[in-house]
Amino acid sequence: MSKRVNTVAILGLGLIGGSLARALRERDFCERVIAYGHREPSLRRGKEMGIIDDYTLDLDEVVDRADILVICTPTLIAANVLAEILPRLEGRDNAPVVTDAASVKGSLMTAAVKACHGEFPPRFVMGHPIAGSERSGVEASRADLYENHRVIITPVKENDPSALSLVRDMWAATGAEVVDMDVAQHDAVLAATSHLPHVLAYALVDALAQTEGSEDVFRCAAGGFRDFTRIASSDPVMWRDIAIANKSALLDAIDLFSDHLGQLRTAVASEDADGMHETFTRAKAARDRFSVILAERGQDK
Amino acid sequence: MSKRVNTVAILGLGLIGGSLARALRERDFCERVIAYGHREPSLRRGKEMGIIDDYTLDLDEVVDRADILVICTPTLIAANVLAEILPRLEGRDNAPVVTDAASVKGSLMTAAVKACHGEFPPRFVMGHPIAGSERSGVEASRADLYENHRVIITPVKENDPSALSLVRDMWAATGAEVVDMDVAQHDAVLAATSHLPHVLAYALVDALAQTEGSEDVFRCAAGGFRDFTRIASSDPVMWRDIAIANKSALLDAIDLFSDHLGQLRTAVASEDADGMHETFTRAKAARDRFSVILAERGQDK
Known part of the structure; x- marks a missing residue:
């Protein structure tokens, strides 16, 4: 049986991109996962480790081959990558869906609008997986990084519903809980x-x-x-x-x-003992409730 | 062979006191560990769990029986307990050594001097084990709580050298690294x-x-x-x-x-990128050095 998605391309193969690649391959979400980047050693390493099927250093090639392009570079670089990709998709039939994993959405939305002559590109879906580690790099990637973690999608009114749905499905396939949120929120x-x-x-x-x-x-x-x-x-x-x-x-x-x-x-x-006690008690109650949320997700350790 | 110390008394049997009792019994530091407190249920529980040999609700009795009295109550209460004990020791032959585990030393020093008519009591040794948990109570106590952790002793010039040495030996017996520090520091x-x-x-x-x-x-x-x-x-x-x-x-x-x-x-x-980068890099370097210290002690997880 052929899968709904043929090729997912990871742009920037570090902890976030590598973990997504591993999860999608392990969960059989697509036919293949390819990667693009500037630094061949990490890409080669990713292929050797069996994290990706293939890689390229050519942006045109990755845009041509992919059904979904996932920008997994750090936040400020994501805006630059977006500015390089979006013009390549203009007026194209079957343009790939573009999404990202950056930590900040407002500045990325501004960059997207700027790259598309003042209009938000409908097939660009902003996303943010709430997972990570103080470790970084493709070697630190794990297939279960997103399991039971939240992925926030920040839809905008210009978004193509089919693009939104595809990105939501991709993250759901990693075991994440996908939720929507307003960009500013x-x-x-x-x-x-x-x-x-x-x-x-x-x-x-x-x-x-x-x-x-x-x-x-x-x-x-x-x-x-x-x-x-x-x-x-x-x-x-x-x-x-x-x-x-x-x-x-x-x-x-x-x-x-x-x-x-x-x-x-x-x-x-x-020496306002009552005031301190009140604040500390309120904070402890909130933190204890948070512990319950974490325990439900198996993330309390 | 009889041990150097006959009876250690824990005043306040919670996480800190219970863990000290367990460690001293497990390491065979003294003939027996007894406890004193106001709340009989925790004391009874400690005896049932085999953490202490015996307990009493009578302060005179515990002062009579013990060679070392360790005040393990919370910080402010420690000052009150000290004020009750110190007058009972005045003019006594073979008075027990008194020590504590409170988090703040300056205020306790003031309380000790006040309880002894303006003179620091030579056989009171201030100590502070740097270990703990967000959990509390005797049920959370562990024999290995102090292993490879620091215990800070804050000697003062009035201290009796034999009292200092006994308290240092007691903490060393729990597997802790005992270090001296000035009270203000x-x-x-x-x-x-x-x-x-x-x-x-x-x-x-x-x-x-x-x-x-x-x-x-x-x-x-x-x-x-x-x-x-x-x-x-x-x-x-x-x-x-x-x-x-x-x-x-x-x-x-x-x-x-x-x-x-x-x-x-x-x-x-x-948007001072260089300034932020400099601060974050310096902090990361310091935190990475701290990780090395923790790893050496087996406390990095």
Whole structure:
């Protein structure tokens, strides 16, 4: 029986793209998965590891061969790749569906509209798998990376319904829970739950690293500090680009957080035991509810 | 062969005290471990579980029987327990050594001096095991909780050398690495690596919990957020008390952090890619070095 989708092309074969390729091949979603990129060694490695069927360094070739093009490059590069691809699809019959996995959607939407003379391209579907790792590269990829994780699709009114449905089906095939969200809401939610925590972890570790006797400071840190700061080991280039791409929502999140921290500082300074107890208790209740959500998904460890 | 120490008494049998009792019995440090507290059910439970040999609700009895009294109550209560014990030891021959496991040392030192008419009691040794869990209670106790973890002793010039040596030996028997630190330095280091991260995690989770549609915000959070916010599930009473006890060092740590966060905010707002990259890279390098320390201790997971 032939499959609905012939060829999925991964543009940028790292952790995200490699894991998608593995999942689609393992779940038999398409006839073949090919990859495109600038760096032949990772592509060759992906083929040797059996993660992809084939690869090319030629953008025209990948656009010709694929039914779905998935841009899996870091956030700012995704906008550049999009600007290269979209003009190649104009006026074409059976143009492939284009989608992405970037962490910020508003800036990508702007880039797409700019690349298409002011109109959003109907067959470009914006998506974002909420999964990752502080590790990166095709070697770190895993077929089960998206299982029981959310993939957020941010549809716009110009979207072709068949393109939306194909992208939703692709992510569902990886075992992910596919949900829709408005572009601005996506960027605000991700700023709060992901981009802000990364900035806070980087700020804390950098502040301590610059303290006198910092080696000893780190030697006295325990499990709480280890978990709290784990994301400060993430790729600096990737997070710099995300911070720039989602600047406005991130600044809002920083300000909301700083406001709450300021209130807690006042409570500490005035030894307001009741105020602290109230805040800590409310936060613990919310975090405990989050633990229940994680346990339901088997992601509590 | 009889052991050097006859009876160790744990005052407050929770995670910290229960784990110490288990470790000392398993490593055969003393003839017996007894416990004292106000809540008979946990004490009875500890005896039933074989964590302690015996217990009492009578403070005079525990002071009479023990060679070492270890105050394992939460931070603020430790000061009260100390104030009850120290007067009972005055002028006594063979008074037991008293030590503690509280998270803040400066406020405890003040309490000890106050309880002894302005003089620090030589046989009171301040200690702090850097280990714990967001779980609590004697049921969560483990014999290996302190293995390869640091225990900080904060000696003062008034301390009796034999008392210091006994407390160091006790913690070394649990498999911990025992190190000395100045009282003020201890409180500053702990504010930075433990108390501040808890305040930040509580502030972030509370800020998000109060956001409209917070349920959906948490549903979109992934592993990074899970690890970053894990400590917001910690006991609100314990952390309220620590924040009050270590107020001055905690305020300094909050201010240092806020200053760094403000610098990063400026970098984001002005799209200062180089500035962000520099900070993130420096933080990643420090966090990666910390990972090496953790891996050496087998605590990287």
